[in-house]
Structure formats: structure tokens, C-alpha cells
Amino acid sequence: MGSQLLLSEHKVRFASRLASLCPGDLNKVVLCASGADACAGAIKLAKGATSRNDVITMNKAYHGHEGYSLSANGKDYYKELFLPLMPGFHVVDFNDLEAVRRLASKDIAAVILEPVQGEGGIHVATKEYLTGLRKLCDEHGIMLIFDEVQTGFGRTGTLWAMEHYGIVPDIMFTAKSISGGLYPNGAVVYREIEPLVGYVEKNPLFHTSHSGGSDLGCIVSDAVLDYIVGNRLWENAAQVGRRFKEGLEQIARENEDCVKEVRGLGLMIGIEYKYEFIGALMADCLARQGVWAVYSGNAPQVMRFQIPITANADEVDELLRRIRAAVKVMRWYLLALLPLAKIPPIRMILDNIHVQIIAFNIVRDIEELVLRFLPRKEG
Numbered sequence: 001m002g003s004q005l006l007l008s009e010h011k012v013r014f015a016s017r018l019a020s021l022c023p024g025d026l027n028k029v030v031l032c033a034s035g036a037d038a039c040a041g042a043i044k045l046a047k048g049a050t051s052r053n054d055v056i057t058m059n060k061a062y063h064g065h066e067g068y069s070l071s072a073n074g075k076d077y078y079k080e081l082f083l084p085l086m087p088g089f090h091v092v093d094f095n096d097l098e099a100v101r102r103l104a105s106k107d108i109a110a111v112i113l114e115p116v117q118g119e120g121g122i123h124v125a126t127k128e129y130l131t132g133l134r135k136l137c138d139e140h141g142i143m144l145i146f147d148e149v150q151t152g153f154g155r156t157g158t159l160w161a162m163e164h165y166g167i168v169p170d171i172m173f174t175a176k177s178i179s180g181g182l183y184p185n186g187a188v189v190y191r192e193i194e195p196l197v198g199y200v201e202k203n204p205l206f207h208t209s210h211s212g213g214s215d216l217g218c219i220v221s222d223a224v225l226d227y228i229v230g231n232r233l234w235e236n237a238a239q240v241g242r243r244f245k246e247g248l249e250q251i252a253r254e255n256e257d258c259v260k261e262v263r264g265l266g267l268m269i270g271i272e273y274k275y276e277f278i279g280a281l282m283a284d285c286l287a288r289q290g291v292w293a294v295y296s297g298n299a300p301q302v303m304r305f306q307i308p309i310t311a312n313a314d315e316v317d318e319l320l321r322r323i324r325a326a327v328k329v330m331r332w333y334l335l336a337l338l339p340l341a342k343i344p345p346i347r348m349i350l351d352n353i354h355v356q357i358i359a360f361n362i363v364r365d366i367e368e369l370v371l372r373f374l375p376r377k378e379g
């Protein structure tokens, strides 16, 4: 039975270990079933403990696909089909402290953000922004919530992305790499400060579920932590990430007509193209080189590279070689497409995902036809 009232050796061992690895006084843990579930837990904790209703969230943010997390997303596309969602969510631009300041009041329970936006297109928070947010939240009694679902467990070159900034939120939640991508698990970790102190003890079922913090999930997560901590994988992410980013920057310099910027932290790196349609085209060219890469759901012009943080220098060099080969093929398409993309209505058509799907299918059909008529090699 998954009830959080029935603690087990495995739950306690993992929760204590997770708490001991979190910065500052983030030391109370509520185990959850996934990232979206942990996001809901974090928001409910903030709303319940502050007795306030509203939440400030970021443009292009991604926190999950259900209930509170869907409401906290910063892209209408995901939300439109299910309106009305949870009330009281205010969306502001990422890295815009003044926008949060304008909304900060006694009605706001929480400000929620990813220290590095993943799905939003690898946007790294500035130090001034997070320092300013921390101060603003303290002044207004607002709970600062960090989503470390994508950035946690070493991906950005430190165990938690917040360590780059020396800022400790009141609540953080994490999932994904918490179990090495092998088993569903998630967690909310919070500080024992007013008004959070005692809230969970008084309301132990405020966010319970059968599978949240399952024993098996905790056993898997504990083993994953053995590996991550034992091998200090965040250091590898920092080192290999530097090599990979330098390689991508070199490729960007050679393709200035279509690449706008390479950015990221550790092994959370994105390439922003000058045109949205290049994201889909590049994904296709990369797939043909055996590289699966996705462009950001909330920013199709940004391709995300989040390779395993266990990768070594040779693997990164091989990846860079394949990316170069993919770019070479893509340049043939761009010969025709780049001049067309300069005409705004044509650019809109090229950026349309349905048009892209039709175009890829036509290219595939032509390829199949050509292959059918090519002389086959014996054997």
C-alpha cells in the first residue's frame, strides 16, 4: 500500500538521503509519483500553508501536463483544449524581475520557475534575477518554488542548478533523473520555515497517492544516487558539457546565417536557429545520422541537447562529428529554403508543423521511389 502514513525503511532511507543532498535548510521531503505530481504537491503546499490563492509562473515554462502543473505552463497551446484550468495563475516573462515586482502582493502564494528553462528553449536564469526574486519573495511572504525536474541530479554541472546561484528556494521539486529515468518517482523538498513548518504534519494527506514514493521507486532512486554521488557525475557533466558546448559554438560560427546562439549549463545545452522550421529539418537530418534530438516543445527554433551525464569525451567528439554531417546535408535544403524564408508569408508556411509533416512525408515517398528503381547489390 502506497500510503504516506505507512513509512517504510526504503522510503525513509531515500528521503533522508535526498534531504542531506539538498542545499541550505531544504530538508523536509514529500515523495511523489512524477514531475507533474511533484509540481502539484509543491503548489498545494505553498497555497495551503500561506492561505493565498495566486501563483506567478513564467512564459514558456513547462511543469507537466495535469491540473496544477498544466495551469503553471507558460504555453497556451498545451492548455487551450482543457479550459478553464486552475484559477489565479499569472504568466510573466522569464528573467524579468520588474514583471514579478508589479504582481507581488499578499494574494500571491508562490513564484514558480525552472532555474534553467528546458522545454522553453534552454533559457538560463541570471544571478541578479534569482537574487532579486529571493528578496522579493521574502519581502512579501511569497514561497519561492524551483522546478529541478530537468535540471536536478547533476545535469547542469552541479548536483542542483540552484547551486550555480547560491540561492535556496522555499520549496523545490524534482523527478526524472531521480530514478535514472528507469522508474517513476518524484519529490517535493521544502524548508522548515514559517508558514511551511508543521503544515504537512497537520495535513499529512495533503498530497498523497498510491504510487507516490513507492518502495520500489525509492530502492531504484537510492541506487541511482549511489551511482551519481559515488562518481560525482555532475563534475563529468561540467567537463564534458564544456567540450560539447565549444564544439557546438564552432559549428555555430561556421553557420552564422542560420544559427543565432548556443547556450546552456553543463550538459543542458540548446542551439537556437534563426528560423523556426530549421528545428524540424535539423531533427530529421540528425535522425539520419543516428542522433535523436528534439527541438523544444515551447520553442521549436531551439534544439535541445541533453545527452547522458555519463557521456565521455570520445562520445561527445563522435556526436559532434555526426552533427557536422547532419548540418552538411541540411545546408542543401537551406540553399532553397533560406531565400524563401526571408518572405514573411512563406516563412509562416514553413514554420507550420502540419506543412512540415506533409513535406517530410513527400521527401520520404520520393526517397522510397528512388530506392525502388536503384539497382540492388547482390547479397
Ligand SMILES: Cc1ncc(COP(=O)(O)O)c(C=O)c1O
Binding pocket: 034, 035, 036, 037, 039, 062, 063, 064, 065, 114, 118, 119, 147, 148, 149, 150, 151, 175, 176
Ligand atoms: C522542468 C519540468 N518540470 C516538470 C516536468 C513534468 O515531469 P513528468 O513528465 O515526470 O510529469 C518535466 C517533464 O518533462 C519538466 O521538464
